[in-house]
Amino acid sequence: MGELNLLVVDDSDVQRKFALDLCRTIGVSRLRDASNGSLALDQLRQQHADVVIVDLEMPVMDGVELIRHIAKESLARAVIILSSKDPVLISSVGTMAEADGLPVLGTFNKPLNQDLLRCGLKQLGSLTAQKDPSQRLEEVTADDIGVALRSGYLTLYYQPKLTAKGLLLKGVEALARWHDPVKGTISPAQFIAVAERHGLIDVLTRHLLEIALQQKQQWQRRGVSFNVAFNLSPLSLADPALVDWIAKLTAQYGIASGEITLEVTENALLGELASSIQTLARLRLKGFGIAIDDYGSGFANAQQLSRVPATELKIDRALVHNVATRPQQRTILQNTVEMAHQLQLVTVAEGVEHREDFDLLRQLNVELIQGYFLAKPMPADKLMQWMQTDLAQLRKDLR
Numbered sequence: 001m002g003e004l005n006l007l008v009v010d011d012s013d014v015q016r017k018f019a020l021d022l023c024r025t026i027g028v029s030r031l032r033d034a035s036n037g038s039l040a041l042d043q044l045r046q047q048h049a050d051v052v053i054v055d056l057e058m059p060v061m062d063g064v065e066l067i068r069h070i071a072k073e074s075l076a077r078a079v080i081i082l083s084s085k086d087p088v089l090i091s092s093v094g095t096m097a098e099a100d101g102l103p104v105l106g107t108f109n110k111p112l113n114q115d116l117l118r119c120g121l122k123q124l125g126s127l128t129a130q131k132d133p134s135q136r137l138e139e140v141t142a143d144d145i146g147v148a149l150r151s152g153y154l155t156l157y158y159q160p161k162l163t164a165k166g167l168l169l170k171g172v173e174a175l176a177r178w179h180d181p182v183k184g185t186i187s188p189a190q191f192i193a194v195a196e197r198h199g200l201i202d203v204l205t206r207h208l209l210e211i212a213l214q215q216k217q218q219w220q221r222r223g224v225s226f227n228v229a230f231n232l233s234p235l236s237l238a239d240p241a242l243v244d245w246i247a248k249l250t251a252q253y254g255i256a257s258g259e260i261t262l263e264v265t266e267n268a269l270l271g272e273l274a275s276s277i278q279t280l281a282r283l284r285l286k287g288f289g290i291a292i293d294d295y296g297s298g299f300a301n302a303q304q305l306s307r308v309p310a311t312e313l314k315i316d317r318a319l320v321h322n323v324a325t326r327p328q329q330r331t332i333l334q335n336t337v338e339m340a341h342q343l344q345l346v347t348v349a350e351g352v353e354h355r356e357d358f359d360l361l362r363q364l365n366v367e368l369i370q371g372y373f374l375a376k377p378m379p380a381d382k383l384m385q386w387m388q389t390d391l392a393q394l395r396k397d398l399r
């Protein structure tokens with residue numbers, strides 16, 4: 001732990017000293033401290049930290065705001081969140097940080113103790129080890145995207161969505177993949193945002209949707225039918241030509257609109273609300289399914305959701321992952337499912353990786369399950385094989 005560069009932020013002198021002492025006891029030597037968020041921010045902008053231990057309640061700038069800044073400006077590799085307030089609040093701030101891409105090593109009630117701290121800091125190692133190597137590549141440029149589009153490097157993988165009860169293949173989600181001959185595989189997390197910033201997202205979306213529809217047509221010709229879900233960027237929702245274009249292309253490929261679901265993230269629905277909702281309402285009128293994606297990672301409430309003409313609610317991995325062992329998370333999830341059902345939305349749990357979580361979700365009446373536990377995203381030609389072998393096996397194992 002000696003090499004770790006750590007910053008403790010707490011307005012109470014006693015608590016701060018206590019945390020610093022604990023850090024020293026477990027062998028952290030590169031320590032700094034600050035008594036409020038704004039001072040911490042000044043320090044971090046001068047020199048980044050590996051880990052920041054943040055108290056939530058502080059004057060001048062509180063921990064919630066500080067964490068947002070740390071995430072947005074990438075000022076630390078991870079945070080540990082402390083508070084004397086209720087655990088639900090602490091854990092929801094944790095969810096917020098992770099939604100912003102900032103790993104949270106622990107969310108603890110005060111006082112912090114040695115074991116918790118050591119255990120939290122240990123995770124930093126696995127964080128680096130686990131990190132997808134493609135994430136460490138330099139950012140792609142707008143020109144790279146142009147080349148990828150023209151050269152056919154961009155394609156789609158498909159991840160199955162199964163019914164929780166009968167393990168029927170209800171649909172697949174199409175996920176963008178970029179196989180670059182030089183740079184290797186580039187994840188959508190790296191290039192979607194770049195395309196959005198450089199005005200390339202509409203071209204990209206159209207290119208990918210055409211691939212999805214072509215694929216769907218091929219499956220249809222082979223007599224297999226399931227829904228295909230496609231991700232739309234929030235920016236596309238502001239494009240007035242989008243709806244007619246999607247409807248026309250879908251019809252051209254001989255596909256019924258009800259066989260296609262368009263996914264938009266919860267956060268997309270908070271900004272430009274009026275125009276987004278108009279686009280979604282028009283798509284819905286034409287018969288397309290509409291899924292609210294990443295639900296639980298942002299701040300939409302039930303009332304806002306009820307205004308969206310959606311058919312499906314996709315519960316974010318942050319709420320789903322490890323839910324079987326986290327009672328508070330389970331309560332939030334259970335409420336979410338009940339609310340979705342009151343709004344007549346089909347629920348989908350994303351990012352299911354463990355058998356225990358799968359069993360619990362089934363028990364909580366979540367209709368559809370998606371996640372590595374059932375299947376990872378795969379190329380189109382693997383999917384048929386997966387249906388014949390792996391899916392049959394899953395049905396035996398999980399009956």
Ligand code: C2E
Pocket residue numbers: 159174175176187188189192208231232233263293294317350351352353370371372373377
């Ligand atoms: P998303 O829409 O939330 O997609 C689900 C992501 O979770 C996918 O990452 C998928 O591979 C991953 N995933 C699925 N099951 C599990 C699991 O059990 N555990 C874990 N850890 N991860 C799981 P992917 O493919 O890297 O895509 C990342 C995001 O990029 C997507 O998140 C979506 O927001 C965006 N994206 C992907 N394809 C497109 C696209 O064609 N257009 C747009 N606009 N965005 C896209």
Ligand code: CA
Pocket residue numbers: 173231263293
């Ligand atoms: Ca999605």
Ligand code: CA
Pocket residue numbers: 293294314316350
């Ligand atoms: Ca999602």
